[in-house]
Amino acid sequence: MCGVFGHKPTSHLIPTKGMTFRTGKEEQTMVVVGVLARFSEEITPILKVLVGENVEKLQLDKPVNIKSLKVYYILDPKDPFVSPSREEMKSTLTGAVNYFSGLCDTPPKEVEFEGTKYTGKLWKYWMSQETNANFKRDVMNREGEAQPLIEIFKYVTGRGEFCGSTIFNFINGLLPTPKDDWARETTEQLSKQLLDTLGEDGVLLYPSAPWPASYHYTAFLRPWNFNLFSIWNVLKFPVTQVPMGLRYGLPVGIQVVTAPNQDRLCIAVAKELEKAFGGFVPPYPLE
Numbered sequence: 441m442c443g444v445f446g447h448k449p450t451s452h453l454i455p456t457k458g459m460t461f462r463t464g465k466e467e468q469t470m471v472v473v474g475v476l477a478r479f480s481e482e483i484t485p486i487l488k489v490l491v492g493e494n495v496e497k498l499q500l501d502k503p504v505n506i507k508s509l510k511v512y513y514i515l516d517p518k519d520p521f522v523s524p525s526r527e528e529m530k531s532t533l534t535g536a537v538n539y540f541s542g543l544c545d546t547p548p549k550e551v552e553f554e555g556t557k558y559t560g561k562l563w564k565y566w567m568s569q570e571t572n573a574n575f576k577r578d579v580m581n582r583e584g585e586a587q588p589l590i591e592i593f594k595y596v597t598g599r600g601e602f603c604g605s606t607i608f609n610f611i612n613g614l615l616p617t618p619k620d621d622w623a624r625e626t627t628e629q630l631s632k633q634l635l636d637t638l639g640e641d642g643v644l645l646y647p648s649a650p651w652p653a654s655y656h657y658t659a660f661l662r663p664w665n666f667n668l669f670s671i672w673n674v675l676k677f678p679v680t681q682v683p684m685g686l687r688y689g690l691p692v693g694i695q696v697v698t699a700p701n702q703d704r705l706c707i708a709v710a711k712e713l714e715k716a717f718g719g720f721v722p723p724y725p726l727e
Contacts, residue, residue, distance in 0.1 A: 532684045558626055645695070
């Protein structure tokens with residue numbers, strides 16, 4: 441969450457060839473190219489270019505009636521590894537909920553899905569399923585393989601060659617991977633619940649972070665807050681990060697999620713929230 445709009449499209453529509461070691465022929469991957477923009481109106485034209493010949497699947501030019509949308513929201517995903525949300529983040533999301541309460545024909549509804557509390561485990565499992573993925577080789581530019589235990593020791597003794605996030609990944613890689621059957625069943629169940637709820641006219645408002653932008657490097661102390669957005673890579677659902685102004689001079693925002701191929705609903709809601717709450721705020725006055 442950095443104060444600008446970001447859109448992660450429906451998976452498997454944009455070629456991944458050339459993204460690190462990927463060939464573009466991977467049958468399943470959580471990796472997808474997305475859009476970063478200061479203004480919501482910039483998302484669609486950039487997305488059209490990225491999607492290319494698959495653009496018809498998204499029907500990006502089809503009008504969206506905001507009033508007829510069904511809005512759902514989750515204030516707390518119940519993930520025990522994610523830091524508790526501060527009041528300013530809760531009020532940011534409830535502000536969007538209250539706005540749509542007065543705009544939409546159907547009042548927003550709070551929902552809960554048990555699978556969201558397992559995001560960290562699901563992410564770890566599906567990372568292990570990435571074709572030709574080998575983090576220990578990737579950090580060495582595929583010229584040799586890093587030795588996690590040695591690199592962790594070097595890091596804690598002040599001689600490390602890798603940053604904190606890389607060391608965290610080394611540690612995470614040493615932990616057991618969730619069981620195949622459980623991970624696949626849990627992912628499928630959560631995906632089905634969301635699909636049944638959202639359908640073709642529903643959007644889900646979801647937290648972006650537990651607090652506004654934090655000090656540099658403090659994210660290393662709370663690595664699992666990443667779960668708030670990695671879940672949509674796991675499920676391969678489209679999601680738009682929407683900036684919602686500033687709190688204490690720092691950007692805050694929420695995520696807007698829809699069912700696969702319904703990206704236009706994400707973008708339409710992002711545009712509506714931009715009008716209502718101001719969207720991107722420059723870090724300094726622009727002349």
